[in-house]
Amino acid sequence: MKVAVNSVKVGNIIEHQGDIWRVVKTQHVKPGKGGAYLQAELKGVRTGTKLNERFRASETLEKVRLEQKGCQFLYREGSMYHFMANDTYEQFGVSEGVMDEDALLFLEEGMGVHVSFYEEEALSLELPSHVTVEVMEADAVVKGQTAASSYKPALLANGVRVQVPPYVESGDKIVVNTSDKTFVERKR
Numbered sequence: 001m002k003v004a005v006n007s008v009k010v011g012n013i014i015e016h017q018g019d020i021w022r023v024v025k026t027q028h029v030k031p032g033k034g035g036a037y038l039q040a041e042l043k044g045v046r047t048g049t050k051l052n053e054r055f056r057a058s059e060t061l062e063k064v065r066l067e068q069k070g071c072q073f074l075y076r077e078g079s080m081y082h083f084m085a086n087d088t089y090e091q092f093g094v095s096e097g098v099m100d101e102d103a104l105l106f107l108e109e110g111m112g113v114h115v116s117f118y119e120e121e122a123l124s125l126e127l128p129s130h131v132t133v134e135v136m137e138a139d140a141v142v143k144g145q146t147a148a149s150s151y152k153p154a155l156l157a158n159g160v161r162v163q164v165p166p167y168v169e170s171g172d173k174i175v176v177n178t179s180d181k182t183f184v185e186r187k188r
Contacts, residue, residue, distance in 0.1 A: 002060040005038045013045065013116075013123065015062040016053070020045040020118060045123050048097060066116040066123065073111045081107070083115060094122040105160050106131050106178050127178045132187050133157055134173050141166040151183075 008014065012023045021042035030036040036057040043050050055061065071083040079096040081104075094115065096104070103125050107113070114126040137155040151163035154174075162176060164183045173187040 001063050001065060003063045005055045005057055005059050005061060008038065008040065008055075008061060008063075013064040013066060013118070014042070015064055016042065019047070020064060020123065021051065022124070024050075045098070064118055066118055068114050068116050068126075071113055071115045073107055073109060073113055075109060083113070086112075092122065094125070098122060099125045102181070103127050103178070105158055106133070106176070108158075129178060130175050130184055131178055132173050132175050133160070135164070135168060135170055138164060138168055138170050138172075 006028065008023055008026060010023050010026055014021050014023065022045055023040055024043050025041040027039045028036065029039055038055045038057065040053050040055065041050065042053055070086040072086060074082045074084055074091065076082070077093075080093040081096065081099065082091060082093050084091045106127055107125075108131075111131075112128065115122050116124045116126070134157040135154050136157050139152045139154070141152065151165060152168075153161055154164040154168060155161055156174075156176070160176070160181060162174075162181055162183055164174065168174060168183075168186055175184040175187055176182065177184055
């Protein structure tokens with residue numbers, strides 16, 4: 001599907017130079033002299049390579065249509081992650097290189113996720129927006145630190161470090177936002 005350059009947004013998947021790219025950053029530029037253009041940072045979905053590209057405002061790009069399937073994560077075997085489609089119970093593997101490293105940190109067996117496909121090839125993984133994780137280590141509270149809203153570092157069971165409020169202790173279960181790795185609430 002052809003789209004105008006000025007409607008391209010971060011996260012879109014486009015076809016460019018015979019490959020599939022994810023738009024990582026965009027900046028619309030209107031210089032005083034010359035025509036407007038879009039400066040875009042692209043990441044190769046299959047290869048992981050980065051490309052900085054300049055598109056004139058009058059150009060169109062080929063936006064890729066992706067099919068999303070609700071899936072369940074089953075297990076990891078080497079660098080392959082195995083999933084099962086919720087509707088057909090079909091099992092398939094996705095290589096580690098295709099998925100975002102941050103997404104892999106929160107992936108747990110049995111977790112419900114959405115996998116995006118392009119022509120039967122898995123391209124990306126979308127986790128739930130919030131997950132519950134156990135706190136393994138939390139720094140002690142410094143006396144007088146509770147007067148202002150302050151946070152302390154904590155290590156989660158999956159190895160991720162986040163900033164948590166002073167009342168969170170080791171052994172607590174907390175809800176974490178998967179997109180920016182921030183504390184949301186303590187789970188009771």
